[in-house]
Amino acid sequence: MLPPTQQALALVDCNNFYVSCERIFRPDLARVPMVVLSNNDGCVVSRSNEAKALGIKMGQPWFECKALAEEHGILAMSSNYALYADMSNRVMSILRDFAPQCEVYSIDECFVDLTGLPRLRELSYAMRERVGLWTGMPVCVGIGPTKTLAKLANHVAKKHPRSKGVFNYNALTAEQKKQLLSRLPVEEVWGVGRKLTQRLAQRGVHTAFDLREAHLPTLRAEFGVVMEKTQRELQEIPCMPLDQVPADKKQIISSRSFGGKVTELPVLQDALSTFVANACAKLRAQNSHAAVIQVFLQTNRFRKDLPQYMPSLAVPLPYPTNDSLEVNRWVAYLCERMFKPDYTYKKAGIVLSEISPVTQRQGDLLEADKPDQHKLMQALDQLNARYGRGAVKVSTQGAYAGWQMKQERKSPNYTTSWADLPWV
DNA sequence: TCTCCGATTAGAC
Protein backbone atom coordinates (compact mmCIF):
# COMPACT_ATOMS: atom_id res chain seq x y z
CA MET A 1 0.00 0.00 0.00
CA LEU A 2 1.26 3.46 -0.86
CA PRO A 3 1.65 5.95 1.97
CA PRO A 4 -0.90 8.77 1.84
CA THR A 5 0.21 11.97 0.10
CA GLN A 6 1.82 14.31 2.56
CA GLN A 7 -0.32 17.29 3.41
CA ALA A 8 1.06 20.66 2.31
CA LEU A 9 -0.39 23.40 4.48
CA ALA A 10 0.77 26.95 3.93
CA LEU A 11 0.58 29.51 6.68
CA VAL A 12 0.49 32.99 5.20
CA ASP A 13 1.24 35.57 7.87
CA CYS A 14 1.40 39.35 7.40
CA ASN A 15 4.58 41.04 8.62
CA ASN A 16 4.09 43.45 11.54
CA PHE A 17 0.45 43.64 10.47
CA TYR A 18 -0.87 46.79 12.19
CA VAL A 19 2.29 48.74 11.46
CA SER A 20 2.19 47.60 7.84
CA CYS A 21 -1.45 48.73 7.51
CA GLU A 22 -0.47 52.19 8.69
CA ARG A 23 2.56 52.37 6.40
CA ILE A 24 0.62 51.42 3.29
CA PHE A 25 -1.14 54.77 3.51
CA ARG A 26 1.89 56.66 4.80
CA PRO A 27 4.81 55.62 2.61
CA ASP A 28 6.82 58.41 4.22
CA LEU A 29 6.93 56.25 7.37
CA ALA A 30 8.52 53.29 5.58
CA ARG A 31 11.77 53.52 7.54
CA VAL A 32 10.62 55.35 10.64
CA PRO A 33 10.82 53.22 13.80
CA MET A 34 7.21 52.92 14.86
CA VAL A 35 4.71 51.00 16.97
CA VAL A 36 0.94 50.63 17.17
CA LEU A 37 -0.64 50.78 20.62
CA SER A 38 -3.49 48.76 22.12
CA ASN A 39 -6.82 50.30 23.06
CA ASN A 40 -6.54 53.26 25.41
CA ASP A 41 -3.05 53.80 23.98
CA GLY A 42 -1.87 51.40 26.67
CA CYS A 43 0.56 48.77 25.40
CA VAL A 44 2.65 48.11 22.31
CA VAL A 45 0.87 45.52 20.15
CA SER A 46 2.73 45.89 16.85
CA ARG A 47 6.30 46.96 16.13
CA SER A 48 8.22 47.84 13.02
CA ASN A 49 11.53 46.03 12.56
CA GLU A 50 13.31 49.26 13.56
CA ALA A 51 11.36 49.41 16.83
CA LYS A 52 12.14 45.74 17.54
CA ALA A 53 15.83 46.42 16.92
CA LEU A 54 15.72 49.27 19.43
CA GLY A 55 14.52 46.83 22.09
CA ILE A 56 10.82 47.68 22.34
CA LYS A 57 9.08 44.56 23.66
CA MET A 58 5.76 43.13 22.55
CA GLY A 59 3.06 44.03 25.05
CA GLN A 60 5.19 46.59 26.82
CA PRO A 61 3.28 49.49 28.43
CA TRP A 62 3.86 52.58 26.34
CA PHE A 63 4.74 54.84 29.27
CA GLU A 64 7.69 52.54 29.95
CA CYS A 65 8.97 53.08 26.41
CA LYS A 66 8.62 56.87 26.43
CA ALA A 67 12.24 57.67 27.23
CA LEU A 68 13.62 55.28 24.63
CA ALA A 69 11.02 56.49 22.15
CA GLU A 70 11.98 60.11 22.58
CA GLU A 71 15.65 59.33 22.29
CA HIS A 72 15.23 57.51 18.98
CA GLY A 73 12.21 59.23 17.54
CA ILE A 74 9.93 56.20 17.69
CA LEU A 75 6.48 57.03 16.39
CA ALA A 76 3.46 55.61 18.23
CA MET A 77 0.00 55.38 16.71
CA SER A 78 -3.34 54.42 18.25
CA SER A 79 -4.88 51.28 16.81
CA ASN A 80 -7.39 51.68 14.00
CA TYR A 81 -9.36 48.45 13.88
CA ALA A 82 -11.68 49.58 11.10
CA LEU A 83 -8.64 49.97 8.87
CA TYR A 84 -7.01 46.69 9.93
CA ALA A 85 -10.20 44.65 9.49
CA ASP A 86 -10.71 46.04 6.02
CA MET A 87 -7.10 45.42 4.95
CA SER A 88 -7.34 41.90 6.37
CA ASN A 89 -10.43 41.16 4.28
CA ARG A 90 -8.62 42.29 1.15
CA VAL A 91 -5.61 40.08 1.83
CA MET A 92 -7.77 37.04 2.66
CA SER A 93 -9.89 37.33 -0.46
CA ILE A 94 -6.73 37.31 -2.59
CA LEU A 95 -5.45 34.18 -0.82
CA ARG A 96 -8.79 32.43 -1.34
CA ASP A 97 -8.25 32.70 -5.09
CA PHE A 98 -5.17 30.48 -4.82
CA ALA A 99 -6.81 27.53 -3.07
CA PRO A 100 -10.41 26.86 -2.16
CA GLN A 101 -9.52 25.25 1.15
CA CYS A 102 -8.40 27.82 3.66
CA GLU A 103 -8.88 28.90 7.22
CA VAL A 104 -8.66 32.54 8.23
CA TYR A 105 -6.95 31.92 11.53
CA SER A 106 -6.62 35.48 12.77
CA ILE A 107 -6.74 39.03 11.50
CA ASP A 108 -3.30 38.64 9.91
CA GLU A 109 -2.92 34.88 9.29
CA CYS A 110 -4.41 32.34 6.95
CA PHE A 111 -3.81 28.60 6.52
CA VAL A 112 -4.05 27.66 2.84
CA ASP A 113 -4.22 24.00 1.83
CA LEU A 114 -1.85 23.44 -1.09
CA THR A 115 -1.87 19.63 -0.84
CA GLY A 116 -1.22 17.98 -4.18
CA LEU A 117 -0.36 21.18 -6.05
CA PRO A 118 2.90 21.28 -8.02
CA ARG A 119 5.79 23.73 -7.59
CA LEU A 120 4.95 25.00 -4.11
CA ARG A 121 7.84 27.45 -3.97
CA GLU A 122 6.76 29.22 -7.12
CA LEU A 123 3.16 29.22 -5.96
CA SER A 124 4.15 30.73 -2.62
CA TYR A 125 6.14 33.48 -4.28
CA ALA A 126 3.15 34.17 -6.52
CA MET A 127 0.91 34.55 -3.45
CA ARG A 128 3.37 36.90 -1.83
CA GLU A 129 3.74 38.93 -4.96
CA ARG A 130 0.05 39.28 -5.70
CA VAL A 131 -0.85 40.26 -2.13
CA GLY A 132 1.99 42.79 -2.21
CA LEU A 133 1.00 44.19 -5.58
CA TRP A 134 -2.73 44.42 -4.93
CA THR A 135 -2.70 45.60 -1.30
CA GLY A 136 0.84 46.65 -0.42
CA MET A 137 0.92 44.14 2.44
CA PRO A 138 4.18 42.23 3.01
CA VAL A 139 3.60 38.57 3.94
CA CYS A 140 5.67 35.45 4.61
CA VAL A 141 4.72 31.90 3.70
CA GLY A 142 5.60 28.76 5.66
CA ILE A 143 4.71 25.30 4.36
CA GLY A 144 4.48 22.11 6.41
CA PRO A 145 2.58 18.84 6.77
CA THR A 146 0.72 20.06 9.88
CA LYS A 147 -0.45 23.41 11.20
CA THR A 148 2.25 23.38 13.86
CA LEU A 149 5.02 22.76 11.32
CA ALA A 150 3.56 25.32 8.89
CA LYS A 151 3.72 27.83 11.73
CA LEU A 152 7.27 26.82 12.45
CA ALA A 153 8.20 27.12 8.77
CA ASN A 154 6.64 30.57 8.68
CA HIS A 155 8.79 31.57 11.64
CA VAL A 156 11.87 30.50 9.67
CA ALA A 157 10.70 32.43 6.61
CA LYS A 158 10.28 35.57 8.73
CA LYS A 159 13.55 35.27 10.56
CA HIS A 160 15.95 34.37 7.79
CA PRO A 161 16.23 36.93 5.00
CA ARG A 162 17.85 34.31 2.77
CA SER A 163 14.52 32.51 2.54
CA LYS A 164 13.04 35.59 0.82
CA GLY A 165 9.80 35.15 2.71
CA VAL A 166 9.08 31.51 1.81
CA PHE A 167 10.10 28.33 3.62
CA ASN A 168 9.01 24.77 2.82
CA TYR A 169 9.54 22.24 5.62
CA ASN A 170 8.30 19.43 3.39
CA ALA A 171 11.26 19.89 1.07
CA LEU A 172 13.82 19.11 3.82
CA THR A 173 15.64 15.82 4.32
CA ALA A 174 15.28 14.01 7.64
CA GLU A 175 18.71 15.26 8.63
CA GLN A 176 17.88 18.88 7.76
CA LYS A 177 14.67 18.64 9.79
CA LYS A 178 16.66 17.42 12.76
CA GLN A 179 19.15 20.27 12.37
CA LEU A 180 16.40 22.87 12.12
CA LEU A 181 14.39 21.62 15.09
CA SER A 182 17.53 21.30 17.23
CA ARG A 183 18.35 24.95 16.71
CA LEU A 184 14.83 26.12 17.52
CA PRO A 185 14.05 26.96 21.18
CA VAL A 186 10.94 25.11 22.29
CA GLU A 187 9.16 28.36 23.13
CA GLU A 188 8.97 29.12 19.43
CA VAL A 189 6.68 26.14 18.96
CA TRP A 190 3.00 27.03 18.56
CA GLY A 191 1.17 26.33 21.81
CA VAL A 192 4.25 26.48 24.03
CA GLY A 193 4.16 29.70 26.01
CA ARG A 194 6.12 31.14 28.90
CA LYS A 195 4.94 28.81 31.67
CA LEU A 196 5.24 25.61 29.67
CA THR A 197 8.71 26.61 28.50
CA GLN A 198 9.84 26.75 32.13
CA ARG A 199 8.26 23.44 33.08
CA LEU A 200 9.64 21.74 29.97
CA ALA A 201 13.11 23.07 30.74
CA GLN A 202 12.97 21.40 34.18
CA ARG A 203 12.52 18.12 32.35
CA GLY A 204 15.37 18.73 29.94
CA VAL A 205 13.22 19.73 26.97
CA HIS A 206 14.81 22.85 25.49
CA THR A 207 14.37 22.64 21.74
CA ALA A 208 11.66 21.71 19.28
CA PHE A 209 13.67 18.57 18.56
CA ASP A 210 13.68 17.60 22.27
CA LEU A 211 9.90 17.96 22.31
CA ARG A 212 9.46 15.91 19.14
CA GLU A 213 11.54 13.08 20.63
CA ALA A 214 10.26 13.24 24.23
CA HIS A 215 8.92 10.11 25.94
CA LEU A 216 5.20 10.21 25.16
CA PRO A 217 3.68 8.62 28.29
CA THR A 218 5.70 10.94 30.54
CA LEU A 219 4.86 13.96 28.42
CA ARG A 220 1.20 13.07 28.38
CA ALA A 221 1.03 12.50 32.12
CA GLU A 222 2.91 15.66 32.94
CA PHE A 223 1.52 18.12 30.38
CA GLY A 224 -1.82 16.82 29.18
CA VAL A 225 -3.50 16.24 25.90
CA VAL A 226 -2.66 19.59 24.32
CA MET A 227 1.07 18.94 24.53
CA GLU A 228 0.58 15.45 23.16
CA LYS A 229 -1.12 16.91 20.10
CA THR A 230 1.70 19.40 19.66
CA GLN A 231 4.24 16.60 19.79
CA ARG A 232 2.39 14.55 17.21
CA GLU A 233 2.12 17.56 14.94
CA LEU A 234 5.91 17.96 15.19
CA GLN A 235 6.09 14.28 14.18
CA GLU A 236 4.12 15.21 11.05
CA ILE A 237 0.91 13.58 12.25
CA PRO A 238 -1.94 16.10 11.73
CA CYS A 239 -4.07 16.62 14.85
CA MET A 240 -5.55 19.99 14.07
CA PRO A 241 -8.01 20.05 11.22
CA LEU A 242 -8.50 23.01 8.91
CA ASP A 243 -11.60 24.89 10.13
CA GLN A 244 -12.94 26.48 6.98
CA VAL A 245 -16.05 28.01 8.53
CA PRO A 246 -15.52 29.90 11.75
CA ALA A 247 -17.52 28.37 14.58
CA ASP A 248 -20.19 30.44 16.30
CA LYS A 249 -19.00 32.15 19.47
CA LYS A 250 -19.82 30.35 22.70
CA GLN A 251 -19.23 33.48 24.70
CA ILE A 252 -19.25 37.15 23.73
CA ILE A 253 -17.42 39.72 25.81
CA SER A 254 -17.50 43.47 25.40
CA SER A 255 -15.35 45.49 27.76
CA ARG A 256 -13.04 48.49 27.87
CA SER A 257 -10.56 50.18 30.10
CA PHE A 258 -11.65 53.76 30.62
CA GLY A 259 -9.73 56.76 29.35
CA GLY A 260 -10.46 58.75 32.49
CA LYS A 261 -11.45 58.24 36.10
CA VAL A 262 -14.95 56.93 36.59
CA THR A 263 -16.56 57.18 40.01
CA GLU A 264 -20.25 57.65 39.24
CA LEU A 265 -22.99 55.19 38.47
CA PRO A 266 -24.50 56.98 35.45
CA VAL A 267 -21.14 57.03 33.71
CA LEU A 268 -20.74 53.28 34.24
CA GLN A 269 -24.28 52.74 32.94
CA ASP A 270 -23.46 54.80 29.89
CA ALA A 271 -20.39 52.72 29.12
CA LEU A 272 -22.18 49.45 29.80
CA SER A 273 -25.06 50.22 27.47
CA THR A 274 -22.52 50.76 24.70
CA PHE A 275 -21.02 47.35 25.48
CA VAL A 276 -24.51 45.83 25.39
CA ALA A 277 -25.14 47.34 21.97
CA ASN A 278 -21.92 45.86 20.59
CA ALA A 279 -22.27 42.44 22.17
CA CYS A 280 -25.92 42.01 21.19
CA ALA A 281 -25.20 43.10 17.63
CA LYS A 282 -22.55 40.35 17.44
CA LEU A 283 -24.97 37.88 18.94
CA ARG A 284 -27.66 38.70 16.36
CA ALA A 285 -25.11 38.64 13.54
CA GLN A 286 -24.51 34.95 14.24
CA ASN A 287 -28.22 34.32 14.74
CA SER A 288 -27.91 33.34 18.35
CA HIS A 289 -29.31 34.27 21.70
CA ALA A 290 -27.82 34.08 25.18
CA ALA A 291 -29.22 32.71 28.43
CA VAL A 292 -26.72 34.18 30.89
CA ILE A 293 -25.78 37.83 31.26
CA GLN A 294 -22.83 38.86 33.38
CA VAL A 295 -21.49 42.28 34.34
CA PHE A 296 -18.14 43.09 35.88
CA LEU A 297 -16.56 46.25 37.28
CA GLN A 298 -12.88 46.75 38.06
CA THR A 299 -10.75 49.33 39.78
CA ASN A 300 -7.20 49.87 38.50
CA ARG A 301 -5.31 46.73 39.48
CA PHE A 302 -1.94 48.40 38.94
CA ARG A 303 -2.63 51.01 41.59
CA LYS A 304 -1.67 49.00 44.63
CA ASP A 305 -1.96 52.21 46.66
CA LEU A 306 -5.69 52.49 46.03
CA PRO A 307 -8.53 50.33 47.39
CA GLN A 308 -9.43 47.51 45.01
CA TYR A 309 -12.91 46.32 44.09
CA MET A 310 -13.56 43.82 41.30
CA PRO A 311 -17.13 42.61 41.57
CA SER A 312 -18.90 40.44 39.05
CA LEU A 313 -22.53 39.36 38.97
CA ALA A 314 -24.44 37.10 36.57
CA VAL A 315 -28.11 36.45 35.94
CA PRO A 316 -29.47 33.29 34.29
CA LEU A 317 -32.47 34.19 32.16
CA PRO A 318 -35.63 32.08 32.14
CA TYR A 319 -35.39 32.11 28.33
CA PRO A 320 -32.54 33.29 26.06
CA THR A 321 -32.56 36.67 24.35
CA ASN A 322 -30.61 38.82 21.91
CA ASP A 323 -32.67 41.94 22.43
CA SER A 324 -30.41 44.90 23.26
CA LEU A 325 -33.10 46.65 25.25
CA GLU A 326 -33.87 43.64 27.40
CA VAL A 327 -30.19 42.88 27.98
CA ASN A 328 -29.65 46.53 28.77
CA ARG A 329 -32.24 46.46 31.54
CA TRP A 330 -30.59 43.44 33.16
CA VAL A 331 -27.14 44.96 32.84
CA ALA A 332 -28.29 48.22 34.41
CA TYR A 333 -29.82 46.28 37.27
CA LEU A 334 -26.69 44.15 37.85
CA CYS A 335 -24.45 47.19 37.73
CA GLU A 336 -26.59 49.03 40.25
CA ARG A 337 -26.51 46.04 42.57
CA MET A 338 -22.71 46.02 42.59
CA PHE A 339 -21.91 49.69 42.41
CA LYS A 340 -20.26 51.22 45.43
CA PRO A 341 -19.29 54.87 45.67
CA ASP A 342 -15.79 55.84 46.82
CA TYR A 343 -14.05 53.63 44.28
CA THR A 344 -12.37 54.77 41.10
CA TYR A 345 -13.40 52.36 38.37
CA LYS A 346 -10.94 51.69 35.56
CA LYS A 347 -12.71 49.05 33.54
CA ALA A 348 -16.10 47.43 33.07
CA GLY A 349 -17.66 44.94 30.77
CA ILE A 350 -20.36 42.43 30.03
CA VAL A 351 -20.26 38.73 29.18
CA LEU A 352 -22.97 36.92 27.25
CA SER A 353 -22.85 33.14 27.61
CA GLU A 354 -24.96 29.97 27.33
CA ILE A 355 -25.32 30.94 23.69
CA SER A 356 -27.48 28.91 21.31
CA PRO A 357 -28.92 29.35 17.79
CA VAL A 358 -32.26 31.20 17.70
CA THR A 359 -33.68 28.23 15.78
CA GLN A 360 -33.38 26.19 18.97
CA ARG A 361 -35.56 28.50 20.96
CA GLN A 362 -37.57 26.65 23.56
CA GLY A 363 -41.25 27.41 23.50
CA ASP A 364 -42.17 29.21 26.68
CA LEU A 365 -45.33 28.11 28.42
CA LEU A 366 -45.90 31.33 30.27
CA GLU A 367 -44.40 34.02 28.12
CA ALA A 368 -45.70 34.76 24.63
CA ASP A 369 -43.17 35.51 21.87
CA LYS A 370 -42.53 39.14 21.15
CA PRO A 371 -42.12 39.44 17.38
CA ASP A 372 -42.28 43.24 17.58
CA GLN A 373 -39.02 43.31 19.49
CA HIS A 374 -37.34 41.18 16.81
CA LYS A 375 -38.39 43.66 14.15
CA LEU A 376 -37.13 46.59 16.20
CA MET A 377 -33.68 44.96 16.54
CA GLN A 378 -33.61 44.11 12.84
CA ALA A 379 -34.35 47.70 11.96
CA LEU A 380 -31.67 48.88 14.38
CA ASP A 381 -29.06 46.52 12.85
CA GLN A 382 -29.96 47.64 9.35
CA LEU A 383 -29.71 51.33 10.20
CA ASN A 384 -26.37 50.84 11.92
CA ALA A 385 -25.11 48.80 8.97
CA ARG A 386 -26.11 51.53 6.54
CA TYR A 387 -25.16 54.66 8.46
CA GLY A 388 -22.32 53.34 10.60
CA ARG A 389 -22.08 51.79 14.02
CA GLY A 390 -23.72 53.99 16.60
CA ALA A 391 -26.09 55.74 14.20
CA VAL A 392 -28.99 54.49 16.32
CA LYS A 393 -28.43 54.10 20.04
CA VAL A 394 -30.19 53.31 23.26
CA SER A 395 -31.07 56.35 25.34
CA THR A 396 -28.59 55.48 28.09
CA GLN A 397 -25.71 55.64 25.58
CA GLY A 398 -23.73 58.77 25.07
CA ALA A 399 -25.16 61.08 27.73
CA TYR A 400 -22.07 60.88 29.92
CA ALA A 401 -18.53 61.30 28.67
CA GLY A 402 -15.39 60.52 30.63
CA TRP A 403 -15.15 56.79 30.04
CA GLN A 404 -14.21 56.71 26.36
CA MET A 405 -10.80 55.28 25.67
CA LYS A 406 -7.79 57.36 24.90
CA GLN A 407 -6.88 57.36 21.21
CA GLU A 408 -4.65 60.31 20.70
CA ARG A 409 -2.90 59.26 17.52
CA LYS A 410 -5.38 57.42 15.35
CA SER A 411 -4.96 57.42 11.59
CA PRO A 412 -7.88 58.20 9.26
CA ASN A 413 -10.18 55.35 8.16
CA TYR A 414 -8.56 55.39 4.73
CA THR A 415 -10.53 52.50 3.26
CA THR A 416 -13.90 52.69 4.99
CA SER A 417 -14.84 56.35 5.31
CA TRP A 418 -14.99 58.96 2.54
CA ALA A 419 -15.20 61.68 5.14
CA ASP A 420 -11.79 60.66 6.49
CA LEU A 421 -10.02 61.33 3.20
CA PRO A 422 -8.60 64.85 3.47
CA TRP A 423 -8.16 65.25 -0.27
CA VAL A 424 -11.72 64.32 -1.28
C1' DT B 1 -18.35 7.02 43.72
C1' DC B 2 -19.61 9.56 39.86
C1' DT B 3 -20.86 13.69 37.62
C1' DC B 4 -21.43 18.31 37.07
C1' DC B 5 -20.04 23.03 37.64
C1' DG B 6 -17.42 27.08 38.38
C1' DA B 7 -13.02 28.90 38.81
C1' DT B 8 -8.42 28.86 37.39
C1' DT B 9 -4.74 28.36 34.15
C1' DA B 10 -2.46 28.68 29.77
C1' DG B 11 -2.31 29.88 25.30
C1' DA B 12 -2.98 32.68 20.86
C1' DC B 13 -2.95 37.06 18.59
Added chain:
DNA sequence: CTAACGGTCTAATCGGAGA
Protein backbone atom coordinates in the same frame (compact mmCIF):
# COMPACT_ATOMS: atom_id res chain seq x y z
C1' DC C 1 1.31 68.70 35.84
C1' DT C 2 0.66 63.91 36.76
C1' DA C 3 -0.31 59.54 35.82
C1' DA C 4 0.14 56.56 32.52
C1' DC C 5 -0.37 48.72 31.85
C1' DG C 6 -5.51 45.47 25.86
C1' DG C 7 -9.42 42.77 24.51
C1' DT C 8 -11.53 38.31 23.08
C1' DC C 9 -11.72 33.80 22.89
C1' DT C 10 -10.99 28.61 23.65
C1' DA C 11 -9.80 24.32 25.90
C1' DA C 12 -8.12 21.72 29.69
C1' DT C 13 -7.85 20.85 34.41
C1' DC C 14 -8.99 20.73 39.24
C1' DG C 15 -11.50 20.75 43.44
C1' DG C 16 -15.76 20.84 45.71
C1' DA C 17 -20.84 20.17 45.76
C1' DG C 18 -24.47 17.39 44.99
C1' DA C 19 -26.72 13.09 43.23
